Amino acid sequence: MTGGTPAAGETLPGAGDEDDDAPERVVCHVDMDCFYASCERLRRSDLNDEPVVVGMGYEPGESIGAVATASYEARAFGVESAMPISKALELLPRRADADPDDPNAPDPEETGRYVPVDLDFYEDVAGEVKAVLRDCADTRREVSIDEAYLDVTDRTAWAVAGDDPDDPPPSGAAGPAEARTLAEGYARYVKDRIEREAGVPASVGVAPNMSAAKVASDADKPDGLVVVPPGSVAEFLAPLPTADVHGVGPVTEETLAELGIETAADLAAADRDRLAEALGERGPALSRRAAGDDDREVTPTGLPKSLSRESALPATADEATKRETVSALAADVARRARERGCLYRTIGIKAVEPPFDVNTRARSLPGPVDDPDLVEEVALDLLAEFDETRVRKLGVRVSKLDFAETDQATLGGFDAAEGDGDGGRPRRGDRAERDDRGDGGKLTDWVGGPPERDGDESGSIADRDRRRTDDGQASLGDWS
């Protein structure tokens, strides 16, 4: 193992199927800058240079909501993502409230523009970004709507570019002696293309592994390009607080602090057995990461593992309100599952009690289904446990998803057990106390295909997935 030594040339410690002579990887992390706000500016130039807050729940009469994205101008007022809207409005009143005739009105210079979230539009823009990324890298992992890892080892290299000694060193590089690498040039090219073709700014980090690339992209936001060549990774990470290590959240940060571990360097040097005691398996892994040692491959994004919907409400114990909410959430989750062509085998709810006690309950079915009525029924049944409980948030989730053929064969095999033993088939028919509902009936309702119309927008994700599973083994996560 490479242990705590942040040596430059560590290769996969035996685990990988990579040959040992593989070149040091070049991994880019592309992170769009305040993406939602940038998207809004793309179609509303009046928002340029203004403090922009994109969020939900700030309309008059609404009080439950949070900031999704704040532009950097808004961040200067202390507004941050995930902050309750009420708090954001205190720090930065909305422009519309700056009535010039009202002596108590806020100074317009200290107000912001509040815009509701329009996810469909952001997804369109993200599609253009992804088109660029597809063109720039064969191996990509899209982590979220505004973030992706690229493995561009086969497109570029860590070799030093050109021979111009006056070239400025890469911004995040270890020392002034660093020369510009080919990798930096390639990352610059990717970044510029995103800006040019999608119209939104990105920050890019380049490093020999994923976690260092991630930290690098964060190091000079917005509009940053930070390059951390092999050999300077540990040095680059060393001074950072542990919270900057990907995977260290508030709880872990606190635990580490109690062990006297404050920086990435401390974490890298810490005794890994002790870390394992305090944090479980995660501890040593975080330590390796902090040391610049992260051999995770950039693996393509897989199919989702679960789908959920949740909704906050003014804390209430009212049974009718809760049931209505859960019914609506259940319908929505079931609809989305059907749209994406996926079956589910587990149905669950979440009930959050004030102040913030999260309860989850789930029930698995004997086999995968697509059955909105059943989602509602099970969800309501699980909710019954909380009939007396005041809740501030409710959620419904389906999991144990199955994207394989939604066709007849699979379904037929469910209760007749005639399935061709394809792994996930029911081996235990007893589990669900599904009371009087004859499962067979429900399932076969649409055995010839979902009752819904299915021809529609071509090229939907669901379509692509299905095609994938059709042609060949296509394991999960294989769509590209």
Added chain:
DNA sequence: TCTGGGGTCCTAGGACCC
């Protein structure tokens, strides 16, 4: 701050089987 919404992964304990 009285904390939104949609995800992922991990762990621990119990049931059940061999």
Added chain:
DNA sequence: TCTGGGGTCCTAGGACCC
């Protein structure tokens, strides 16, 4: 009957991420 594993599946909760 007591004690001992190994393995899988399930649920619940926790931590984290964007």
